Amino acid sequence: MPLDPAVLKREFPEFELRVERGKIREYALVLGLQDPVHTDPEAARAAGYPDVVAPPTFVRQFWHENPDNDPMPHLGYDPKRRLHGEQEFEYLKPLVAGMVLRGRNAIVFHEEKAGKRGGKMTFVVIETRFADEKGELVQVARRTLIETAAPPKVEG
Numbered sequence: 001m002p003l004d005p006a007v008l009k010r011e012f013p014e015f016e017l018r019v020e021r022g023k024i025r026e027y028a029l030v031l032g033l034q035d036p037v038h039t040d041p042e043a044a045r046a047a048g049y050p051d052v053v054a055p056p057t058f059v060r061q062f063w064h065e066n067p068d069n070d071p072m073p074h075l076g077y078d079p080k081r082r083l084h085g086e087q088e089f090e091y092l093k094p095l096v097a098g099m100v101l102r103g104r105n106a107i108v109f110h111e112e113k114a115g116k117r118g119g120k121m122t123f124v125v126i127e128t129r130f131a132d133e134k135g136e137l138v139q140v141a142r143r144t145l146i147e148t149a150a151p152p153k154v155e156g
Helices: 021-031 041-046 058-062
Strands: 015-018 082-091 100-114 120-131 137-147
Touching: 021 058, 058 137, 100 137
Parallel strands: none
Antiparallel strands: 015 100, 082 137, 100 120, 120 137
């Protein structure tokens, strides 16, 4: 299925993300992080933070909670031909428990290229900007999605 051009102009709704101590702890444990600033409020305060600190990629886990605010399901990409091309995070301020973030997704880049094995490849970059309660930008996340011309061949 080709890229739906209407999605390139679509504005996606803002969403709220509460940075919760329990979620930070769970995420840090899943990642195997040993630094107590992610799990112990006293250790975080001793390190100069007001509460436990979220691991760097913490916001990643919330992208797919609401398909209305995530461009990916609206691209029209065939899941059998969709690839995750790249991931990028820009950290402007630490995320700590108690923060309430406002996020917004947007498609910031679109390009079609000829693939090396034949056929067109369609690239889309989705950018998610997170601002804190004061409206200050705290994190920007970008993901590149690619749709190949044909599904990968399975050798058997």
